[in-house]
Amino acid sequence: MHAREAGSSQVRDLVARAKQGDREAFDGLVERYMPQVFNLALRITGSREEAEDCVQEAFVRAFSALRKYRGEAAFSTWLYRIAVNVSNDAARRLAGHPVSASDLANPDAGDDAPDLERVGRPTKQQEPGPEDHLVARQRRHVILQAIHSLPEHHRTVVLLYDMQALSYEEIARITKTRVGTVKSRLNRARLALKDLLAEHVELLRE
């Protein structure tokens, strides 16, 4: 708790300085929020290249609009909203384009995208072996594919809630909806995910 408060205070300080034109302060904000924004953009767009563009665009937009940020919401909420909007726009543009496994999962998946039919059920081992890594990669791939196939506002709440660990209230601010709507969308998204992942239940339980 104390660390979090200290973190908030640090962010407030960085934001205040950045609003005064201190670019190094904004650099600090970039560094601090880069992992979250990048992962958000990556999960939304399903494309590493597009995600990098979105991240850049989101931070540039945030910088340009920083003077309009009045501090009514947390800076992260404000920033995520920009990132979500930019990324969803990109995702809409990309709609219909196939999403590669390497984009959705770790880059080390490369062209060796998991072939679920080929992989048998691995035996449990004390130390993670190559098969465990393969299963983990498979699992990640099918989950991300399933998330990516959700409708935009379902995908958004799942990513923000389960992957970014934001609260209902924060998500409601980001998506400009009511908390009840967020809950409802999250519920529907999970039911949809359950159906999408039904054939991979065993894989999920590995």
Place this chain on the structure above:
Amino acid sequence: MNEGLSRECEKLRERLAEYAEGKLGGRLRARMERHLAQCARCAAEVEEIRAVIEAVRAVPSEAVPEHLVARVRRAVHERASAPPAPGQLWTRVAVPVAALTALIAIGFALRPPSYRGAAPTKALKSETALRERPLTPPVPGRARPSRPPTIEIAEAPQPEVAWQANESEWMARGRDEAATADAATAAPAEREPPAAPAPSDGLAAAREGTPPTFDAAKSVAPPAPVLAPDYHRGGPAETRPRSGGTRRDAERVEPYALPGQAEAKARAGGAEGFAAGGASGAEEAPPPPFGAVAALHGIEGHRGVALHLGFDRPLAEEIAVTLGRPGERRLLYRGPSGQGQPIVLSAEHLGPGPAAVPVTIESEVGRRDYMLFVPTMARLGESAPRAPVGRFDDEPVFKVLADFSALTGIVVLAEEPLSATFAGQIPPGPPAASLESMAASMGFEVKREGDLVLTLTHPR
């Protein structure tokens, strides 16, 4: 018993994920547990949802590419160092002008010819008068006024049935006055170079009183009688607060008034016009958040309605338009502003008949509350095939099931407080009466002058 369980399944299914996550409490949780003890299917579903939640949360974050932080910093620094590009300035001016011009063009194209150059109260005396007036023929060789692509309605770019508030005059005038006021109030550092001319001849044509060319072949005679809303900001002096230079007054956007009205109102009501309001707040208030205009019209193909929103400037990132009274608000639209994007509304949104619906438009730079009046949406029916035209909040959006070939009515998107004088022949009978009673129930003072003028004033 089975049927009871099935209904309970249905009711509780929406909360399964909350329960699976341990977020359900109180009576609902107890009820859920009782149900799960009896329903193996739902119990299994809860387990599956739990597995999904855990699996999703277990997906590790991706490492940020090493070069990305440096790339973003570089881009931010470049943006910070770069002077505003001419294109940016142009866009800031041209986009809203284009959006408004499109509305103007539509307004001119769709309005009854009797609006042109004549006082509505005199011009719209009768249905016969409207029908006897020919549409302005298309001018050979002249292109139609340019519109932003986004203003076009995918299903039907050319509304078949024409009825439209006569925004043209008040928008044109509003922009002139707003520009004057902005120029007066803007700090020197924030003042932009003079705006380039609007990229369309629609606005100029509106100012000159010459309607843009319009392909009459695609139009039909306007329905009659059609009401002509006559917008002004002054309103009856006794119902309007005095603008004593308060911040609220200064922030109020007063963009729309017919030529001569602001002056007349200023004379009658004591500096209540837009220019006076803008000037009085010049010293103490920032520029207003934004102004918006709207137009509602039918879509070609006889079913459907589109709401066009136009803004006096592009807003920061996006706007959110919500519809409905507090507590019942629904998000109607979220997206970019400044492009006059048409929004297809469904009957479910507007209701089946006369309505006065609060509309809230929010953006990064502020919030505005409006009243959307839909006095007469005639002939709503349920017999037509219902093909969704899109999805809204995860629900299918249908075209309005209204036969707009018979539509007579107006829509006013009015910022409160507003005195809107509807000059025209108001159809007798339930629709108008409903409008009046509805407006009255929402705090608007309703003043009717015969069958020609209905004044709605919302006292602050």
